[in-house]
Amino acid sequence: MSATPEPQPRITLIGKPGCHLCDDARAIVERVAGDLGVGWHEVSILDDRELFERYAEQIPVTLVDGRQHDYWRVDEARLRAALGA
Template structure:
């Protein structure tokens, strides 16, 4: 049996620990990506100087396919549409 590599995450949540908006965004992202079978990843601005310089005033930031999609809040239907699924 050959191990298949994990799929590249289509969604990335850029945030930081202790950010209540980040926690809310994470719940939406977890729900939508689980429903659609899409991989996602979480990155912290505290661990990456480049992300901190670009997004510190906008966290949480949601990236879809490497491009900024939303910041501060994640709209569930908009995220679903960006991932190719119809809104609920």
């Protein structure tokens, strides 16, 4: 029996440690992803120069299915709508 691969996370949260807006965004993303049963992951702009150059002034940034969805704040209802809830 082989393990089935995990589906690609639908939500990506881009932020950095110590960012209070990122903490707020993470709480919303965790709640919405948990409610809807979708995967999510978080990446730090400090670990990726390209992300740093692109998003340093916008974090936190959320991507849905690889496309930029929101920045600075996560609107829970808008995120749910984007995920088809």
